[in-house]
Amino acid sequence: MTDQRLPVYAILSLGLTQIIGYGTLYYSFSVLAPSIAGGFQATTEWVYGILSIALLAGGVLAPWLGKLIDRLGAAQIMTVGSAFAALALILCATSPNSLAFIVTLTIVEIAANLVQYGAAFALLVQIKPMVAQRSIVYLTLIAGFASTIFWPLTSLLLQWLTWQQIYLVFAGLHLVVCLPLHYSLTRTSKTTHDQRKNDDKEIASVAGALPQASRRMGFTVLLAAFSLQALISSAILVHMIPLLSVLGLAKSAAFIGAVFGPSQVASRMINMMAGKTLSPVNLAIIAASFIALSVMILMIGAPYIPAAILFACLFGFGNGLFSIISGSLPLFLFGSTGYGAMQGKLMSARLVLSAIAPFAMAFALKNTSVYITLAIIIVVSIAGGGLYFIIKQDLQSRALN
Incomplete structure (x- = not known):
């Protein structure tokens, strides 16, 4: 009989490391960007442009890293990744000039691929594939506190330390x-890897809802949907505080931004308790709808604080659910075999497309109307939701046949 128990220690351990991984390598950047720009006597647009280059480099390497995770084991890769991330941050902090900073920030983003969700989801799948969808929900529930902790923590540290010392x-x-x-x-991780190689101790795997003949097209549609969703999330998350400030909410921006983290956690908790019968495809459509609706409310309601708080809540709901489906939907559609390599390909496309988001958003906020920027975000988010709907329709038509 298949063991249906959750790997509690793995979930709790990865929850803590994901909070640190996302907090230090992603969320802190928007707080530190002005100080980094001042240190190199550059503009914030330049800093976000460097981040875009770094994300692009990370995206190019993601498929190779995904195959490495399947071959060597996710836990082994994440262990090396932790040391690599520490080294990358040290190099970034000691960059003597802007050229060195470009190189070291690129190393930071490559290291991020080794320790963040892509690797963590693969580890949970490698440990217990049959309960991996539930494990991913619990993990994202814990990791949702990353922004809530590290946005204010980084701001607090910046009062006493330089950005280099913080890194x-x-x-x-x-x-x-x-x-x-x-x-x-x-x-x-080694034990489960060995069990897969041993016919007498072979563990159960997840087959996937899509038949082999439909997987190439299904993967292409899913890749496009994830890429559009990641583009929106990256643009807004990196610029959450500046975006609110441009809309006349500068004094309340930190408070409103702090609502985002708990909203992520709340959406995951609601899904954990009440969403057991909800398929990952429907969850993806709901996530895209929440994000589009949140931006509509912000565009119409700003600079009124209640509207901005509602935006942060709904965007947190949508982004929180997106974190779940980025791990559970590929598993649901394509199964657990080769999951690491599949995540690497998905991560690559998402990062390559979303790499332009930080710089493009910074440029748009400075040189065009903020309302035009928000309108484009709404259209892209609706397009992503439409692609998820195509996947749902395909699954329903196959079920009828």
Whole structure:
């Protein structure tokens, strides 16, 4: 009989490392960007342009890293990734000039692929494929606190430390906290990997809802949908505080932004308790709808604080659910075999497309109307939801036949 118990230790350990991974390598950047720009006597657009280049480099390498995760094991890759992330942050903090900063920030984003959701989801699938969808929900529930913790924490640290010193502190977190936790999971990962090779101890796997003949087209549609969704999420998350400030909410921006994190967690908690019968495809459509609706409310209601808070809540709901489906929907559609490589391909396309988001958003906010920018975001989000609907229609038509 298949063991249906959740890998609790793995979920809790990865929850903590994902909070640190996303907090130090992603969410902190929007807080530190003005200080980084000032240190290099550059504009914030330049800084976000460098981030775009770094994300692009990470996206190009993602498919190769995904195959490496399947071959060597996700826990092993994440252990090395923790050390690599610490080294990358140290190099970034000690960059002597702008050219060195470009190179080191690129290394930071490559390291992020080794320790963030793509690798963590693959580890949960490798440990227990049959309960991986539930494991992913629990993991994203914990990791949803990353922005809530690291936006205010980074702002607080910036009152006493330089951005370079903050990156050194963050490097210490990867070495002292993340590396030991990831290493502790290598034994479990090795055991399950060995079991798959042993016919007498073979563990169950997930088959996937799409038949082999439809998977190429299904993967293409899913890749496009994920890419559009990631483009929107990246643009808004990196510029959450600046966007609210442009809309006349500068004094309340930090408070409104802080609502985003708990909303992510709330959406995942609601899904965990009441969404057990909801398929990942329907969850994806709901997530895209929440994001589009949130931006509509912000565009119509700003600068009124209640409208902005509602925006942060709904955007948090949508983005929180998107984090779940980015791990559970590929597993549901294509199964657990080769999951790491599949996640690498999906991550690559998402990062390559969303790499333009930080710079494009910064440019748009400075040189065009903020309302035109928000209108484009709404259209793109609706398009992503439409692609999920195409996948749903395909599954329904196959079920009828």
